[in-house]
Amino acid sequence: MNLLELTPSGLYCPQADIFIDPWRPVEKAIITHAHADHSRYGMKHYLAHHHSAEVMKLRLGQDISLETLDYNEPILINGVKISLHPAGHIPGSSQIRLELKGKTVVVSGDYKVEDDGLSAPFEAVKCQEFVSECTFGLPIYKWQAQKEIFDSLNNWWRSNAEKGLNSVVFAYSLGKAQRIINHLDYSIGEVFAHGAIWNTNQALMASGVKVIDIPKVTQEVPKSRFKGALIIAPPSAMGSPWMKKFSPYRTGICSGWMNIRGARRRRAADAGFVLSDHADWEGLISAIKATDAEKVYLTHGSTAVFGRYLEEVEKIQAVELETLFEGENGSETGD
Template sequence: MSLLELTPSGLFCRQADIFIDPWKPVDKAVITHAHADHSRWGMKHYLAHQMSEEVMRLRLGEDIALETLRYNQAIVINGVKLSLHPAGHIPGSSMVRLEYKGKVTVVSGDYKTEDDGLCDPFEPVKCHEFVSECTFGLPIYKWEPQEKIFDAMNTWWKLNASNGMNSVVFGYSLGKAQRILNNLDFSIGEVFVHGAIWNTNQALLKNGLQIPDVPKVPAEIPKSRFKGALIIAAPSAMGTPWMKRFSPYRTAICSGWMNVRGARRRRAADAGFVLSDHADWDGLISAIKASEAEKVYLTHGNTAVFGKYLEEVEKIHAVELQTLFEGENSDLGDS
């Protein structure tokens, strides 16, 4: 790569002396978004989008040295022009644009091309080199419009409520939970959230994100209060004693992995909704083509298959990079 090199600590821009989403402690880290596999503890100085600030302080410590930028706000570091651009993945998620001596490299972090109505929508950035995720880089992954997914979710909740069942929906605490919250039909019943999600919501509300401010599940509450309710829970709560208070209940998982036959059954959930904060096959291709990049570097996901497609069909030079990014974890760990 002309501006970046892969080191044991992560992607490094030597000219600017900065790392992007490093996985080991470094002096200067540019963070694409606040998920745990991209935003790690131990950096001396962080740079991220302003919508990531409160969540990063919640997760990494209030006293971290953190500088924030707006989208499209450019700074120059030792001759390298750096700016952040909407990735559409979760609130605050950014693609990092680096320009030096007329050459432009863009690091995507994680992204999705569908406008979810929650975060700033994805904006393609033209470049010479594009570092792209490909978590769902197989042609079997093609998402339906989110309106259809949430219509099905609200119908499922309403049916459960009419049958005397509470509804528990599992989704990542950052990004997925807020997206679900923004699309629920509150006329059906009350909505509660897991404590980890409530803490994340408060951080995002403090940063100015527009989401319903619903209560967290209280430690002491009559079971009758949950009658017909929907509870958004972190995946880490699956199968724990915490769930007993909602009985009788039905469970659902929200993940792109629900697109694979048997994934819901393996997790012992009653329902699965194919909802991902990553680009699907078509989204990946459209984003890469819109970048007009001459060379694409692929990280975390189906890099071999997707790279072969880019080379043979789209005639775009593709290179696999071995990184420690996880994308949307198939084991539904809560990042």
Template sequence: MSLLELTPAGLYCKQADIYVDPWRSVNRAVITHAHADHSKWGMKHYLAHHMSREVMKLRLGNDISLETVDYNSPKQINGVKLSLHPAGHIPGSSQVRLEYKGQVVVVSGDYKLEDDGLSTVFEAVKCHEFVSECTFGLPIYKWESQGYIFNSINNWWKRNASKEITSVIFGYSLGKAQRILKHLDQNIGPVYAHGAIWNTNQALKSNGLNLPDIPRVTQELPKSAYKGALIIAPPSAMGTAWMKKFSPYRTAICSGWMNIRGARRRRSADIGFVLSDHADWEGLIKAIKATEAEKVYLTHGSTAVFGRYLEEVEKIQAVELETLFEGENGSETEG
């Protein structure tokens, strides 16, 4: 890469002496978003979008050295022009644009193209080289519209509520949970949040994000309070003793992996909704073509298959990079 090199600590820009989403301790880290595989503890100084500020402090500690900036607000670092641009993945998610002596590289982090009504919409940034995820870089991944998915979620909840059954829906604490909350029909019944999600909501709201105000699940509330309600919980709560207070209940998982037959059964949920905060096959191709990049570096996901497609069909040079980013893996890595 003209401006970046892959080191044992992560993607490094020597000219500016900065790393993008490093996985080992470094002096200066530029963070694309606050998910745990991109924003790790132990950096001497962090730079991120201002919407990531309170969540990063919640997760990494209030005492971290953190500078935040707006989108499209360039900084000069040792002759390198650095700016952040919307990635559309979760609130505060950013693409990192680096420009030096006429060469432009963009590190996308994770991204999606559909407007989720919560995150700043993805912005295609012209560049010579583009570093892209390809979590769902196979043709089988094609998302239905968000409106269709949330209509299905609300109908599922409504059916359960009519039988006084609690609905428990699992999604990452950061990004997915807030997206679910934003689009629920709260006329159906009360909504509660797992403590990890409630804490994340408070951090995002203190940063200025507009979210419905819902209570957290507590031991003090009687079991009857949850009858017909919808509970938003992280995947880590699935199958734990914490769930007993909601019985009888039905469970749902929101993930792009629900696109695969059998994924729901393997995760022991009653139903799966195909809702991802990552671009699908067509979204990845559209985003990459919009950058007009001459060379694309693929960091995580179906790198071999997707890279071969880019080279053979789109005639774009593609290179696989071995990183420690994980994408949407169904655990609580992303929230």
């Protein structure tokens, strides 16, 4: 990667003197999206898509130095043409396109290829070199259509409500939670948000993202209103004293890891819904082939297996990159 090099602080473009999703404090950083493993505290100057702006300020501080761009709005930094393109991962998620003297490299960040109705849909960007995640880079990962998953979730909620049970769904507070909120059947009952999710909703709406504005769980909300309701909470709330106010309840988890047998039992949930904001095996392959890239750099996930497939079957040169990006690993850092 002449345009990019991997340094102890992360991916770096020497010509533009700028990092992409750096792991350590640097002077200038381009941020692919606002999840905590890609958007970190301590950079002197940030550049991101405008839908990420208010969430980044919520998480990193209102006083950060932040410049924002729209998709397909190129800027020139020391001869390097830089533009942001939709990654389809969460609102504001961007692929970073770098061009210099006829050479084009695209850093995809995290992405998915199915249109979730919330984020700008993934856009394939032609390039010679492509930096791709492969969080779910194994053939066992094949997602159902989104409508089928939400039908299943709504039916589970309806069944609980008919039995006099409340429903608590655990989902990442940025991206996954809003995706769920926008696809619920509100004829079933009321929907409430944990404070962390409610705050994120407000920040996204302030940045122009269309999210249904649901009420926040507070001490003032009488317990009677939770009867038959669905409450959306971050994974960190699981098993916490905060949960007592919803008893009796059933719990569900929305995650790509629910694809693995036994994952729901290990997390002590009553139901698991295979809903991921990352591309599955086929999505990764289709996205990479659509770029026409001659070389692909693979980060976090099943890099060895997926890289071998690209080289042996697709005849695309693949290189593993050791990064600190965590992907959808059960924490609040990547979804």
